[in-house]
Amino acid sequence: MNRLSCPIAGLERLLLSTDGSEFSEGAIREAIKIAERCSSKLYALSVIETNPEFEALAPKLVEKAGKETREHLESVKARASRVGVDCEVIVHQGEEPYHFIVEEALRRRAEMIIMGRRGRTGLKRLMMGSVTAKVIGHAPCDVLVVPRAARIEFKNILTAIDGSRYSDSVASDAIGIAKRYNGKVLAVCVASTDSEIKESKKNVDKVRLVAEKEGLTVETVCEKGTPYEVIVNRAKEKNADLIVMGSHGRTGLKRLLMGSVTERVIGHAECAVLVVKEKSR
Numbered sequence: 001m002n003r004l005s006c007p008i009a010g011l012e013r014l015l016l017s018t019d020g021s022e023f024s025e026g027a028i029r030e031a032i033k034i035a036e037r038c039s040s041k042l043y044a045l046s047v048i049e050t051n052p053e054f055e056a057l058a059p060k061l062v063e064k065a066g067k068e069t070r071e072h073l074e075s076v077k078a079r080a081s082r083v084g085v086d087c088e089v090i091v092h093q094g095e096e097p098y099h100f101i102v103e104e105a106l107r108r109r110a111e112m113i114i115m116g117r118r119g120r121t122g123l124k125r126l127m128m129g130s131v132t133a134k135v136i137g138h139a140p141c142d143v144l145v146v147p148r149a150a151r152i153e154f155k156n157i158l159t160a161i162d163g164s165r166y167s168d169s170v171a172s173d174a175i176g177i178a179k180r181y182n183g184k185v186l187a188v189c190v191a192s193t194d195s196e197i198k199e200s201k202k203n204v205d206k207v208r209l210v211a212e213k214e215g216l217t218v219e220t221v222c223e224k225g226t227p228y229e230v231i232v233n234r235a236k237e238k239n240a241d242l243i244v245m246g247s248h249g250r251t252g253l254k255r256l257l258m259g260s261v262t263e264r265v266i267g268h269a270e271c272a273v274l275v276v277k278e279k280s281r
Contacts, residue, residue, distance in 0.1 A: 006038035007037065007177050007180055008038070008180075010111055011112060012111060013108055014041070014111070014112050015101070015113045016114045016115075017047075017115045018046055020068065024116040026148045027146040028076055028079070029151075030150070030152050031146075032083060032085055033152075034114070036083045036084065036085050042087040045089075045090040046090075047092045047100045048093040050094065076089070077089050101113065101139075105140055105141055112142050113135060113141060115143065117146065117147045117266065139277060142275060143247075143275045144272060145272065147272065150272045154178070154180070154242060155241060156240045157178050157185055157186070157240065157244060158185075158243045159175075159186070159187055159207070159245075160188050160190075160265075161187050163189070168206075169246075170244055170276045172210070175207075183216070186218075186221065186234065186238050187208060189221070190226075205220065208220050221234055231243065232265055243269055244273075244276060245261075245273060245276065246276050262275060
C-alpha cells in the first residue's frame with residue numbers, strides 16, 4: 001500500500017492551531033504530513049492571548065508578540081510549501097483562544113483541527129490545558145491532539161469501546177484508518193465490575209468481526225480497572241501510534257469539559273489521540 005495515501009477520507013481542509021512553543025512541534029509536523037498525504041488545504045492559526053487592559057499598559061509587548069507570531073506562522077507556511085502543501089496563515093488577538101479556533105474551524109469548514117499538547121508531570125497530567133479541552137468541547141469537527149514527540153504512522157491503532165452506538169461509530173473510524181494503511185487494530189474495553197466483563201467482551205467481539213471482514217489484524221482486550229489507565233497502558237504496551245476515542249458531545253456549559261476518560265487519556269498518552277465528535281457524523 002502507498003504510504004503516502006490519505007489515512008482519513010474527506011480531509012480537504014485542516015486547521016492547525018499552534019502557539020509557537022516547542023509543544024506545538026508534533027502538531028505542526030503531523031499536520032503538514034497529513035495535508036501532504038491528503039492533498040488538503042492547511043490553515044495555520046495562532047492566537048495572541050491578550051486583553052484591552054494589557055494592550056493599553058504594554059503595547060510594545062503586544063506588538064513584539066504579534067511580530068514573533070507572524071514569523072512563526074511564516075516558518076510553518078515555508079515548511080508546508082517545501083512539500084507542496086498549500087498553507088494559509090491566520091492570526092487572531094484577544095481573550096479565550098479556543099473561541100477563535102472554533103470560529104475559524106467553522107468559517108473554513110475544516111474537517112479536522114490539529115493541536116499540540118503541553119508537557120506535564122505528576123497530577124497536572126490528569127487534566128489538559130483548558131484551551132485544548134474547550135476546543136474539543138465546542139469544535140464542529142474531529143480534533144487530533146499530538147504530543148511533541150509523537151509520530152503517527154497509522155500502523156497500530158487503539159480504539160476504546162464502551163458498547164454504545166456512538167462507540168460503534170468511533171470504532172468504524174478506527175477500522176477505516178487501519179484499512180487504508182493496512183494497520184493493526186486493538187479494541188479495548190474496560191469494565192468496572194466482574195459482572196460487566198462478559199457484556200464488554202461481546203462489544204469488542206463485534207468490533208473484531210467487523211475489522212476481520214475488512215482483512216485487518218485485530219486484537220481485543222477487555223479488563224477491569226480504571227478506564228484511562230487501562231487505555232494508556234495498553235497503548236504503550238502495544239506501541240500504538242494513534243488512539244481513537246469519542247468525546248461524547250455535550251451542550252451548554254458542560255461542553256467546556258469533556259468526559260474525564262477522554263481528557264485523562266489525552267493528558268497521559270505518549271501517542272496522538274483522535275477525538276471523534278458525535279455531531280460531525
